[in-house]
Amino acid sequence: MNLHAVNAIYRFEMARTRRTLLQSVVAPVITTSLYFVVFGAAIGSRINQVDGISYGAFIVPGLIMLSLLTQSISNAAFGIYFPKFTGTIYELLSAPVSMLEVVLGYVGAAATKALVLGLIILGTAAFFVDLQIDHPLVMLMFLILTAISFSLFGFIIGIWADNFEKLQMIPLLVVTPLVFLGGTFYSVSMLSPVWQMVTLFNPVFYLVSGLRWSFYGQSDVSVWVSIGIIVFFLTACLAAVAWIFKTGYHLRS
Template sequence: MNFHAIATIYKTEMARTWRTLFQSVVSPVISTSLYFVVFGSAIGSRIDEVGGVSYGAFIVPGLIMLTLMTQGISNASFAIYFPKFIGTIYELLSAPISYVEIVISYVGAAATKSAMLGLIILATASLFVDLEIAHPFMMLLFLVLTSVTFSLFGFIIGIWADNFEKLQLVPLLIVTPLTFLGGTFYAIDMLPPLWQKITLFNPVVYLVSGFRWSFYGVADVSVGLSLVMITVFLAACMALVAWIFRTGYRLKS
């Protein structure tokens, strides 16, 4: 394992974060804080507790999960797409570094950024609502698994995309709507019976539910099932990345 190469790419990607601090960190935190103000304070004051938790506190795990998924995808997809766009990807592919090391460095940097943002938003949320973390280890586990999985997913999107518009296609048209419809702002049992069953086909439900359970001990679905779902998605992304590098899909042409 070429740890020097991994560290070099990782440090380069992290340095880009500090050079674009407002876009990478400040902007997502401000956007999420507006959700706390609008939904947590303005609307939350008119809604009773959900599952024994104040509405403002109830939506925090879902908003953090939204940030983890969208930022993980955005950071990883741009990181690998930009070398393709300017043509330096061929230098990377011909360098004495394996495909595994390339994935570890790019995905690791993107996951670090999204996890860092998640923790910053968690600290910011504590200024607006009273938070409690019933299962801190499980909270960190879901945080890390989600960051890594969706950064890997973003890495795949970055390889698949052949223009900048496609980089935003999946996050804007698929991931964000699924998150809003995945129990971020409501409990699944608040829906009519038919829609409860339909909602269970939304994979984001399991991520939000498991993450919320780590905070308040309440969940819409089994915590074990939530872990299985995120693990299956992670394994699927790893298998797809392996196929991409084995075949050279959109890398060698």
């Protein structure tokens, strides 16, 4: 493996984050803090507890997952789309760099940035609510698997997109609504039986539920089901990326 190539791509992507620190880190943290103020303070003052957990603390895992998903996708998607847009992708494809090395560089950087942001938001949440993390290793596993999986998904979106509108379409119109409807701000037990059944078809629901279990030992579904969902999604994304590089889909045209 050409570790020099992987390191070069990784460092280039991480350097881009340092150049856009306000947009990449400060803006998401401020946005999440506003969620804590509006939902945790304003609404939380009217809701005593959810499943025995204070409302402000209850929404923390969901807000971390919201930031983790959106940042993983956007970082990876833009990272591979911009070389396509400028035409420098052909230099990368003609270089002695394998598919695995390209993916490790771009996806590794995107996942790293999303993880760092998720941990910053976790630290920010401690200023607003009293946090407890019953299973820190499981929490870290969920964060890592989710960051890698959705960075791969963002990588796929960046290759598929042929304009900036498509680049933003899936994160804004698909992923964000799924997070909001996946139990981020409420327990599924609060819903009617019909909507509880509908929620079970939302894949993000299992991620939020699994991460919440790592915090408080409580979840709407078994944590093993949540782990199975994220592993399945990771495998599917890896297969899709392998197919893209094998066929040259949207890379050679």
